[in-house]
Amino acid sequence: MLIKKHQYLAFILPAVFFILLIIVIPFLIGIYYSFTDSNGLRSSFIGWKNFEVLFQDSTFLQSFWLTVKFSFVSVILINLVGLVFALIVTRHNNRLTKSLRTIFFMPNLIGGILLGFIWQFIFTSAFQAIAAAFHLDFFKGWLSNSSTGFWGIVILFVWQMSGYIMLIYISFLNAIPKNTIQAAVLDGAKATQIFFFIKLPQLAPAFTISLFLTLASSFKLYEQNLALTNGGPYRSTEMISMYIYNTAFVNFQQGYAQAAGIILFLCVTIVSFIQLALSRKREG
Amino acid sequence: MKKSTKILLGFLFGIIALFWFYPFIIVIINALKGKRGIFQNPLWFTRDFTFSNFKTAYQALDFTSSFFNSLAITVASVIVITLVSAAAAYALSRVKGPFSSILYYLCAGTMLIPFQSIMIPLLSLFGKVNFLNRTSLVIMNTGLSVSLSIILFYGAFQGVSKTLDEAAALDGAYPFKTFVYIIFPAVSPMTGTVVILNAMKIWNDYLLPSLVVNKDGMYTIPLKMYSFFGETNSQWQLALAGLVLSVVPIIILFLLLQKQVMTSVTEGAIK
Numbered sequence: 001m002l003i004k005k006h007q008y009l010a011f012i013l014p015a016v017f018f019i020l021l022i023i024v025i026p027f028l029i030g031i032y033y034s035f036t037d038s039n040g041l042r043s044s045f046i047g048w049k050n051f052e053v054l055f056q057d058s059t060f061l062q063s064f065w066l067t068v069k070f071s072f073v074s075v076i077l078i079n080l081v082g083l084v085f086a087l088i089v090t091r092h093n094n095r096l097t098k099s100l101r102t103i104f105f106m107p108n109l110i111g112g113i114l115l116g117f118i119w120q121f122i123f124t125s126a127f128q129a130i131a132a133a134f135h136l137d138f139f140k141g142w143l144s145n146s147s148t149g150f151w152g153i154v155i156l157f158v159w160q161m162s163g164y165i166m167l168i169y170i171s172f173l174n175a176i177p178k179n180t181i182q183a184a185v186l187d188g189a190k191a192t193q194i195f196f197f198i199k200l201p202q203l204a205p206a207f208t209i210s211l212f213l214t215l216a217s218s219f220k221l222y223e224q225n226l227a228l229t230n231g232g233p234y235r236s237t238e239m240i241s242m243y244i245y246n247t248a249f250v251n252f253q254q255g256y257a258q259a260a261g262i263i264l265f266l267c268v269t270i271v272s273f274i275q276l277a278l279s280r281k282r283e284g
Numbered sequence: 285m286k287k288s289t290k291i292l293l294g295f296l297f298g299i300i301a302l303f304w305f306y307p308f309i310i311v312i313i314n315a316l317k318g319k320r321g322i323f324q325n326p327l328w329f330t331r332d333f334t335f336s337n338f339k340t341a342y343q344a345l346d347f348t349s350s351f352f353n354s355l356a357i358t359v360a361s362v363i364v365i366t367l368v369s370a371a372a373a374y375a376l377s378r379v380k381g382p383f384s385s386i387l388y389y390l391c392a393g394t395m396l397i398p399f400q401s402i403m404i405p406l407l408s409l410f411g412k413v414n415f416l417n418r419t420s421l422v423i424m425n426t427g428l429s430v431s432l433s434i435i436l437f438y439g440a441f442q443g444v445s446k447t448l449d450e451a452a453a454l455d456g457a458y459p460f461k462t463f464v465y466i467i468f469p470a471v472s473p474m475t476g477t478v479v480i481l482n483a484m485k486i487w488n489d490y491l492l493p494s495l496v497v498n499k500d501g502m503y504t505i506p507l508k509m510y511s512f513f514g515e516t517n518s519q520w521q522l523a524l525a526g527l528v529l530s531v532v533p534i535i536i537l538f539l540l541l542q543k544q545v546m547t548s549v550t551e552g553a554i555k
Contacts, residue, residue: 003379003459011375011463012387014368015430022406022427023394029405040408088297096294102542103301106308108549109534111488113506114527117513118307121520125326126310133327159307167550213553220398223490227510241400248404249495258404265401272396 034262038255050259059235060260063243070154070239071218077158078214079207082165087195089166090173101170105163112160116227119156123148123228146236149229153237156224161217165210172206173199204282212275219268240264311531315524322520337525344516345526349501350508351533357418357493357504358486361425365482366475369430373437374463378449388438391431399428399491407495421496425486433478436555440474441467477548480541484549487534505530 003011034050036043054060085104089097107115123142131139142148176199184194222241225231231238231246238246240260248257313329314322321332341347376384410420444467452462468475490506498507509530516522538545 003375007459008375008379008383010460012372012383015372015434016387016390018368018423018427018430019390019394022424023397023402023431024390026402026406026409027394027397029409030402033405088300096297100297100301101546102539103305105546105549106305106535106538109484109538110531111490111506113490113510114488114530117509117523117527118311121314121326121524122307122310125314125322125520129326159304164549164553167546168553171550171554209554216398220400222400223506226490227513244400244404245491254404254408261398261401261404264398265396268398269396 030258030261033255034259036255037253038258039252040254043255046255050256051263053256054259054263059238060243062236063238063240064263066150066237067219067221067240070150070157070221071215074154074157074161074218075211075214077154078161078165079210081158081162082210083169083203085162085166086169086173087199090170101166104166107160108164110160112221112223113227115156115160116224119152119159120228123152143229143232145233149233149237153221153225153228153239156228157218157221160224161214165214168210168213169203169206172203176202205279208275208279208282212271215271216268219264219271311524311527314520315528317521319519319521337521338529341512341522341525341529344522345505345508345512345529346503347508347529350503350505353418353497353502354487354504354506357421357425357497358483360422361429361486362479362482364422364426365429365433366478368426369433369478370437370468370471370475371463372430373434374441374467376434376438377441378446388435391434395431395435403491403495410496416496418497418502421493424492424496425482425489428492429482429485432552433482436478436481436552437471437474439555440471444470474551476544477551480545480548481552484545 033043035045035047037046037050085100089101089104091097110118120143127139127142130136143152180198181194184198189197220241221239222245225237225239225242229237231242241264244257244260244264247260248254310326314326315337316333316335317330317337318332318334321330324330324332372387376388406424407416410416410424448466448470449459449462452466453459457465488506489504490510493504493507494510497504503511509526512526513523516526
């Protein structure tokens, strides 16, 4: 053993300290909080009451289902667009595909708040102008009702995430040996056959990674939601993260909000374990 | 493939790319207009052309101060994260034992916890001892980022042969010296990845800073943009000029480090 015990501790203790202080301890306190009626100042233990009330709270249930619906739609769209982008930019390796890569990825550099403002301008001002110029009612009044608000967040999120997911698909597409594809071409395989019988099976692990990355990030979405619709109109586009934030820091029902936070944690954990099980199964 | 299909496909891809890029263009175009020009036609340039929005927005955003706040918080956090997680990952990769596996699983486990599930107790913990400022923000950023960074570094250190450690030890170097001068420099591509991933995340973060440093003199760019946006209600030309100012530094940095950024992002996702 080259590293002695006290040296080993010196290497790892700072990390242990940060993880315990910032994540583990707050998490444990949080579990306790979720069984109290804390308002930030006083708190007393009330058992499972928060959870019982939560499951009858129509605002919570609505935001929860909205989050599920949002995650479902955006996961499909992001992966579809990301995969198509990856296929486009891996066709050749020239200046055009390189600049396409850059352009597709660029939205991912911008933070959620700024993205929300950019799209708020597009959905309100630019869409209004399109509606007026071409007499298209479709472009009228975006973000002013719950359904255009919902699709607005979806569009924003697809714009932000597709380039990111594209990179994952690219790295798996590039790992496919060139001569496999060349052999298929020599055998007379069509482009569609190459896609479905060679590329698609090789992409299976990329699908698992991308699906769960997008799922986790859409479940936790907050800033885009805040800057684009701020949950409006009438809390109809408020997703679960924003629900937790507003309940805790606007209404000061911290124990109650923490119970919702625990439910969010359980959802993310269940999803992650399903992913782990799936990828183990394939490898095993 | 026929030449005509090829041209058609190229044309199609061009249209898609243009469409994807258009939101950036629209922001820049309208940042260069007065209120009237935006009202007339937000889709393209109008006669109404001015640079003055940038000056107004720069002052209203207190841009120098918010920029340096963002920069200081990001740089400090990234340095602490990199050092703390590289050191821990090195020890994990060299010493096998129950303690190492516990820490490894602790990292993997804490990565599952969404920030929203711990933010309330975290805030009340730091609020109780009245420790909500830029320093505590750096500490929180570190705690929230070390898990993933340790796992990334761990993979890289495993790829560095232990004979290097042994050779250094024979030459009389202490583990600390071996780490700093030999092993850590050997994983510099991974260091780049860890730095870029964390820098992007922390620079753009809004939720945590809004809870910790939401006060005068401590505003970061996203925080200031949010409050500025509320104040400039319906003055899009100023809001958009502010957006351009906030986004330009990131885009320039990205264009300079493009390849490295894309590799880092991919690695961070796949590992």
